[in-house]
Amino acid sequence: MxxxxxxxxxxxxxxxxxxxxxxxxxxxxxCGKGGGDAPKCDDLTGVSDADKATRTALKYVDNSADPAKVCGKCQLYTAPEGGAACGGCKVIKGPIAPTGNCQSFAPKAA
Ligand code: SF4
CATH class of the missing domain: 1.20.5 (Single alpha-helices involved in coiled-coils or other helix-helix interfaces)
Structure with a gap:
């Protein structure tokens, strides 16, 4: 050789x-995973520009800086269905991570 x-x-x-x-x-x-344990919920296919603007205005993020204020603990959160990683929100359209957060966070009643 x-x-x-x-x-x-x-x-x-x-x-x-x-x-x-x-x-x-x-x-x-x-597989839809972002950094850390937060799922990556940024596929905004089918979300209108106005709804995208709301998402931005309310400063939605997939990974909350405060573990006590995550979408999964928010009364406006709707849990994922069919094994999906991302759920939804009654205020913000598009996929929402249970680990996410925005300025409209409203804690679930204890
Ligand atoms: S209102 Fe904000 S914090 Fe509550 S579920 Fe929707 S995106 Fe998450």
Whole structure:
């Protein structure tokens, strides 16, 4: 085996590892998970521009900075159905993470 073949083999090996890394990243993104434990609920397909503006104006985020104020503990939250990661909201249209938050947070009655 000459040096050129060894170099080509090393290059192909690195190329394969790179492809695996890209595949792993794509798989994580495809499963709908964002950073940490927060699901990524940002597919706004079918949401009107006005509803997107409301989402922005109320500063909705998938991952609340305050664990006591998450959508899952908000009386306006509607739980996901059929095993989905994202639920809904009576105020904000589009997918809503149970770990999310916005300025209209209203705690559920104890
Ligand atoms: S009102 Fe805000 S905090 Fe409450 S469920 Fe909707 S998005 Fe979450």
């Amino acid at each position: 000459n040096a050129e073949n060894t170099s080509r083999r090393a290059f192909m090996s690195r190329l394969g590892l790179g492809a695996l890394s890209i595949g792993a990243i794509a798989a994580v993104q495809a």
